[in-house]
Amino acid sequence: IRKRCASLLGSLRQASTDGYQEDRFVQRGPAAQLEQLAIHARAPDEVILAVLFRLFAVAYFAPDSGSGAQVGYSLEAFCSNADFKTIDEGVDLVIPILAPNGGSDKNDSAEIALLRNKFWALLTKLARSTLPQMAENVIAKTAAGAVAVSDAESQAHDGAPADAPVVRTLQFVGCLNDGTLLLMRLHEWWEYIMERTPQNASGDSPAPTKKKRRMEQNSGNRLRCTVGLPSGDNALQKKALKVCREILSASQADGSLPLRQRNAICGIILSLSLLMLSAEDDDERESFRAPLEDIFSVIEELPASTGEALTPKKKEKVQKQR
Secondary structure (H helix, E strand, C coil): CHHHHHHHHHHHHHHHHCCCCCCHHHHHHHHHHHHHHHCECCCCHHHHHHHHHHHHHHHHEEECCCCCCEEEEEHHHHHHHCCCCCCCCCCCCEEECCCCCCCCCHHHHHHHHHHHHHHHHHHHHHHCCCCHHHHHHHHHCCCCCCEEECCHHHHCCECCCCCCCEEECCCCCCECCCCCEHHHHHHHHHHHHHHCCCEECCCCCCCCCHHHHHHHHHCCCCEEECCCCCHHHHHHHHHHHHHHHHHHHCCHHHCCCCHHHHHHHHHHHHHHHHHCCCCCCHHHHHHHHHHHHHHHHHHHCCCCCCCCCCCHHHHHHHHHHC
């Protein structure tokens, strides 16, 4: 599945190199197959991330003019930067930079709307299901050959045996194999492509220092978001990522909530942050912004962690306070 994904991504890059970037029919074939790979019952996390990240980038970002021989972003480089361990199969998944003209005419506007609908549909499906590699982890601790699902409808995975036993659980919905939220990795990808330039045609994958990263941010070669978010909303997105990192890094031994509850809280925060991109006007964006700011206010009022291991009685007391 990973090799097939790499081949399809390569086809999209080749279409751009050959001058077919504006030919939607050339792109749609490989793109549709990629989306099917992402929901396959055996899809590894890297394939799911590559497909979702590509859709997100092409739906909400565009390369600046004069991008030259840029090719795309290395998933392996992103995973290394995000401290996400991948299966080493000797095949890197390079996510190509392909986008319409940014809505310069009706056809491009319709294409962007279609891509955004596909992105939200895929994200919704993945975020509401137990992803294959996490399911394998659950299966290893339960019945051999079972299918871990979150509800009755989720059993209809592409490629899953019809008679496979089922492990029903909500605990790992939307989680990758290391227990991190898919939404968390998507926000990290958002941050990553806003800070780094794509790799060039020679295959060089930049690993910039802070000084070089600032220079890249000021250059015209990185991706730009096609949604004009106010600076305050951009700050909220960054704060959402920071707050969720702090919540998830907390230890249950010092009175933090169980991981399942922390994941649920972070899922709400990250969803509201991401939904601001989908708002059609500021009034709709405010409907996502206001509850997000309320959540931050509540979190800031919570008792700070002492960083010390607590007795069961004290831990229960701290958890109730939180």
